Amino acid sequence: MKIAVLSCLVAAVSCAPQFQRPGLQDRDFIAILTDDRQNQGDGSFNYVFEAANGIRENRVGSIGSKGQSNMQGTYFFPLDDGTFAEVRYVADEFGFRAESPLIPTPHPLPAHAVEQIRVAEDQRRRGIQF
Template structure:
């Protein structure tokens, strides 16, 4: 049994992706004003790109927005545009899975419940 586990671990280690050791940094621009405002731009020769802008938030958090791009193993360019603020981290990308749409009867039930709530109907729990 131990031999099987060891073989699996070795196989996973050998199959793990390796970073491109020949990649060079093409762009590395950073600016930080010290008051919570910053920007960052980074790009490598193997297609990794990130730009980020940050500002201080009203609730003490850092608000950020930016773009991340990299090439997937199949050659597809992946791009993620994101915002991170008091409302949380919100990435957008066609590569991020989305839930299936709700069936019509579920949408009708939600609309009915919202209407009942609007009318002040209370349900005993």
Template sequence: MKLVLLACLAAVAVAAPQGDERPVVEIIKDERSDSGDGNFNYAFEADNGISMSVSGTPGAEGQSNMQGVYSFILPDGTIAEIRFIANENGFQPESPLLPTPHPLPAHAIEQIRFAEEQRAAGITFE
């Protein structure tokens, strides 16, 4: 029994990860500026293709309004780029890679048009 337990412990010790095997990513660009009045800019780029550039200004409601772009390399080798605005209306990304809602079917559009006509004519349902 002791031999089996010793063999199991030895197998676990051999199978344990040895050292830190995470890939090392170097930052090849790191630029930052802060004017002290709420306006700022920063940009960075890593050697693995990840990059980001952002500029910000103070918002009317105390928030930071930002706009920028970030990009990274997809598994097929193409570059994904997402442009965004973040302000009092939230985070608003734009990219052809982002999913979009399916268009409404023709019968649904007709029902919406018909309901709008009824509302305009003063017809209501309770």
């Protein structure tokens, strides 16, 4: 009887899931080349990260005017065509602002709209109100 129970336990353990995500193989893991973090403890810090697949980030934090931690940095990631995207950003008391050629921008205003805005500003300066 003990052998039967032991056999059932061994069978149950060998059939247990191996806790690996579906489709993920050992070759799918990306090596971390750099992970350097320096925290001064007062809201200022430095952070540098780089992975073997080309993903990189560097970030610097400093004390903000209202006690918050302001940040600025850059991150890179590979695109499907083999090139790399670069995004530069600043996060401070004025919000998060990112710059990259990949971020869509609004179309420029047509010339007649620019002229209307100029006329309205000129009228405002001269005190004309409607």
